[in-house]
Amino acid sequence: MIDPWSSALINYEKLIEQFGIKPFGDLITDIENPPMLMRRGIIFGHRDYGKIVKAMREEKEFTVVSGMMPSGKMHIGHKMIVDQLIWYQKKSADIYIPIADMESYSARGVDFETSRKFAISEYITNYIALGLDFRRKNVKIYLQSENKTVSDLAYLLSRKVNLSEMKAIYGFSGNTNLAHFFVPMIQVADILHPQLEEFGGPKPSIVPVGPDQDPHIRLTRDIAERFKTSFKFITPSSTYHRFITGLTGGKMSSSKPKTAIFLSDSPEEAQKKVMSAKTGGRESLDVQSRLGGVPDDCIVYELLLYHLVESDDELAKIYHDCKSGTLMCGECKNKASRMMKKFLDHISDKREDAKEMAEEVLSGDLKC
Amino acid sequence: MIDPWSSALINYEKLIEQFGIKPFGDLITDIENPPMLMRRGIIFGHRDYGKIVKAMREEKEFTVVSGMMPSGKMHIGHKMIVDQLIWYQKKSADIYIPIADMESYSARGVDFETSRKFAISEYITNYIALGLDFRRKNVKIYLQSENKTVSDLAYLLSRKVNLSEMKAIYGFSGNTNLAHFFVPMIQVADILHPQLEEFGGPKPSIVPVGPDQDPHIRLTRDIAERFKTSFKFITPSSTYHRFITGLTGGKMSSSKPKTAIFLSDSPEEAQKKVMSAKTGGRESLDVQSRLGGVPDDCIVYELLLYHLVESDDELAKIYHDCKSGTLMCGECKNKASRMMKKFLDHISDKREDAKEMAEEVLSGDLKC
Numbered sequence: 001m002i003d004p005w006s007s008a009l010i011n012y013e014k015l016i017e018q019f020g021i022k023p024f025g026d027l028i029t030d031i032e033n034p035p036m037l038m039r040r041g042i043i044f045g046h047r048d049y050g051k052i053v054k055a056m057r058e059e060k061e062f063t064v065v066s067g068m069m070p071s072g073k074m075h076i077g078h079k080m081i082v083d084q085l086i087w088y089q090k091k092s093a094d095i096y097i098p099i100a101d102m103e104s105y106s107a108r109g110v111d112f113e114t115s116r117k118f119a120i121s122e123y124i125t126n127y128i129a130l131g132l133d134f135r136r137k138n139v140k141i142y143l144q145s146e147n148k149t150v151s152d153l154a155y156l157l158s159r160k161v162n163l164s165e166m167k168a169i170y171g172f173s174g175n176t177n178l179a180h181f182f183v184p185m186i187q188v189a190d191i192l193h194p195q196l197e198e199f200g201g202p203k204p205s206i207v208p209v210g211p212d213q214d215p216h217i218r219l220t221r222d223i224a225e226r227f228k229t230s231f232k233f234i235t236p237s238s239t240y241h242r243f244i245t246g247l248t249g250g251k252m253s254s255s256k257p258k259t260a261i262f263l264s265d266s267p268e269e270a271q272k273k274v275m276s277a278k279t280g281g282r283e284s285l286d287v288q289s290r291l292g293g294v295p296d297d298c299i300v301y302e303l304l305l306y307h308l309v310e311s312d313d314e315l316a317k318i319y320h321d322c323k324s325g326t327l328m329c330g331e332c333k334n335k336a337s338r339m340m341k342k343f344l345d346h347i348s349d350k351r352e353d354a355k356e357m358a359e360e361v362l363s364g365d366l367k368c
Numbered sequence: 369m370i371d372p373w374s375s376a377l378i379n380y381e382k383l384i385e386q387f388g389i390k391p392f393g394d395l396i397t398d399i400e401n402p403p404m405l406m407r408r409g410i411i412f413g414h415r416d417y418g419k420i421v422k423a424m425r426e427e428k429e430f431t432v433v434s435g436m437m438p439s440g441k442m443h444i445g446h447k448m449i450v451d452q453l454i455w456y457q458k459k460s461a462d463i464y465i466p467i468a469d470m471e472s473y474s475a476r477g478v479d480f481e482t483s484r485k486f487a488i489s490e491y492i493t494n495y496i497a498l499g500l501d502f503r504r505k506n507v508k509i510y511l512q513s514e515n516k517t518v519s520d521l522a523y524l525l526s527r528k529v530n531l532s533e534m535k536a537i538y539g540f541s542g543n544t545n546l547a548h549f550f551v552p553m554i555q556v557a558d559i560l561h562p563q564l565e566e567f568g569g570p571k572p573s574i575v576p577v578g579p580d581q582d583p584h585i586r587l588t589r590d591i592a593e594r595f596k597t598s599f600k601f602i603t604p605s606s607t608y609h610r611f612i613t614g615l616t617g618g619k620m621s622s623s624k625p626k627t628a629i630f631l632s633d634s635p636e637e638a639q640k641k642v643m644s645a646k647t648g649g650r651e652s653l654d655v656q657s658r659l660g661g662v663p664d665d666c667i668v669y670e671l672l673l674y675h676l677v678e679s680d681d682e683l684a685k686i687y688h689d690c691k692s693g694t695l696m697c698g699e700c701k702n703k704a705s706r707m708m709k710k711f712l713d714h715i716s717d718k719r720e721d722a723k724e725m726a727e728e729v730l731s732g733d734l735k736c
Binding site: 102105106109145148151152155156158159160161162163164166167172173174175176177178179181182185 | 470473474477513516519520523524526527528529530531532534535540541542543544545546547549550553
């Protein structure tokens with residue numbers, strides 16, 4: 001069982017074997033101008049992505065649904081989702097962004113008002129700063145607690161889900177509080193509601209997630225099938241991305257500041273974090289010259305791979321130079337930390353402008 | 369365990385002993401002008417009704433919450449609830465009437481639109497015809513599916529209820545669908561939401577129910593206690609009424625037309641039903657003259673007791689004449705059936721006028 005609320009590292013290959021997630025590499029050649037997360041295998045798996053490839057190729061309508069959990073500061077690992085949304089926005093997808101205030105309440109007891117404020121000041125502000133364009137009509141963002149269409153649909157769909165299933169999927173037990181039972185159904189409705197008549201009817205949809213969210217995806221796909229007669233849902237597609245490793249070697253987590261570079265870190269602070277990150281370097285410069293470094297086990301390299309180096313050629317050169325022993329960790333970290341500083345300088349500037357707009361995004365005052 | 373969704377007859381005394389329901393008779397002398405349902409022991413039990421007695425005596429604000437289930441035609445047994453609401457309306461209570469369309473969906477798969485139409489044409493129309501005055505500002509009626517305040521509160525409260533409790537109270541099992549888990553929380557919120565700040569804050573409230581609904585009451589009272597710090601809820605009070613016996617001896621049920629006199633029955637049809645109802649008569653007139661009849665085991669007498677005879681003296685005389693063998697079943701049934709015809713004639717007239725108003729009651733077009 002995959003527990004979507006734990007933060008364990010995942011053996012990605014097992015997922016592909018055991019749970020029927022398909023390797024993303026098999027269809028990447030069908031995608032026009034794939035983004036670097038796809039090209040580099042960070043998006044490693046999918047369910048039914050063929051439907052999305054087809055929709056993009058034929059310029060048909062499709063939907064992306066990607067929620068934000070308004071708790072914990074946004075770190076560089078979270079940027080992956082925004083990168084994908086920006087790419088899909090350019091592909092003319094309709095983008096739905098539920099803000100998971102109901103989940104934040106059930107899991108952590110955070111009240112809706114606190115979630116709302118945090119979503120604006122931290123998440124929406126950063127989404128704008130990173131380049132998602134909320135002025136375009138194809139982005140719809142909402143608080144789960146305020147979306148009656150979604151909660152109504154969640155209730156309607158819940159009639160064909162039973163307790164045993166919920167226990168099997170989520171490991172719920174006797175002392176699980178009832179709010180926990182409602183939230184997965186809200187998420188199912190988050191994903192399926194863009195296919196309701198009032199939003200243009202059935203269409204392909206894609207949910208880009210980490211593999212820990214696959215239980216939600218499977219439940220949603222099952223429920224979509226069960227209501228095929230009444231709602232004509234097209235079973236949603238999904239993609240799965242690897243998680244960037246934290247600076248100390250485990251998972252990058254907002255609740256462990258030492259593991260993460262936050263988007264709100266000062267550029268200097270972030271530089272220091274990069275300089276002290278675990279690398280794939282050898283015990284001495286001498287040994288490294290001879291044997292080469294280990295980029296596949298290097299957090300600095302991951303930062304370059306996931307975020308900092310846009311050019312595949314440039315990245316390949318760094319990889320090769322490291323492996324061949326000509327690029328040493330000191331130089332590489334210097335370079336990475338400069339790039340990180342530049343990126344955070346940029347985001348920090350953008351964020352200043354984004355703050356006001358972020359308020360308007362949720363109040364509906366933003367002009368499209 | 370009392371199952372609120374079954375229709376079994378209940379041993380009322382056991383309820384008082386086992387579940388801590390208090391005998392209503394103990395406080396009836398404290399009530400000014402009690403209605404006949406109270407005087408005659410049809411309302412036989414209560415929890416915490418002292419709070420309501422006090423509120424009425426001191427002319428303080430209090431609330432009555434009484435839902436309607438929009439499925440099945442309304443029969444004479446349902447009239448009891450309306451009689452109580454009318455009495456409380458005269459006592460200046462604020463009356464809240466949730467229409468249980470969410471429950472009707474979870475239990476029977478009835479969609480919200482069907483429930484809405486049926487609530488108007490059958491229930492609200494009859495409530496008006498029976499005399500509940502929806503023009504007064506102290507009556508608030510709503511569809512559960514349309515009341516976001518209620519569903520939000522249901523969700524907030526659900527964080528302090530766990531799966532084991534729901535199983536223990538309602539006997540839910542693995543194949544219970546999830547909608548069934550949400551509905552009791554909606555009912556809890558139906559009862560507690562009039563105590564929210566926006567409705568004037570904490571105040572005594574009374575829920576008049578049949579004993580089969582006591583599990584809901586106990587759950588609601590427990591939850592009110594759990595949220596005392598945050599919401600300052602005053603634990604709701606409840607009263608319990610006996611169910612009128614069906615015409616064939618079992619429970620009176622909308623789904624078994626032969627057991628029930630419907631408010632929409634033609635007066636002639638209803639007369640026939642009264643004439644053929646099971647009585648407490650003896651095997652022959654001769655034996656009955658000698659031993660007397662058995663009004664305590666007579667459905668015709670129940671009709672008189674619950675609904676048709678307003679005067680206690682007149683009822684006592686009938687009871688006495690029956691027991692003493694001077695009043696025979698033929699005469700008594702004739703009298704009862706004439707009273708029933710008169711009542712249904714009256715309701716039928718009133719219902720004609722009520723139809724238009726019933727539409728407006730839910731649309732909010734009704735002028736107060």
